[in-house]
Amino acid sequence: MDALAGIIRETLIVAAVLCFPVLFVATGIGTLVAVLQAATQVQEQTLTLLPKMLAVGAMIALFGAFGLGLCGSLFTDAIRMLPQIVRAAP
Secondary structure, three states: OHHHHHHHHHHHHHHHHHHHHHHHHHHHHHHHHHHHHHHHOOOOHHHHHHHHHHHHHHHHHHHHHHHHHHHHHHHHHHHHHHHHHHHHOO
């Protein structure tokens, strides 16, 4: 059971490492655009979506290899721990 708990814990950490930076960038860009829209009183919906999409796309392009490396490492760890997980099952 400890092996399964370890894999689940590692999976949650990898998910957080992959998601939180992208969410922070999207939130920051959204906030900046909202402040700009409030200052200029231009309420166009495409102005909020396009900068966030570009920023998230740039983050994925820059750090995608790192994320795939983390996912690959997690996969190999899960496969390596599979006999311990199966042995611990009742």
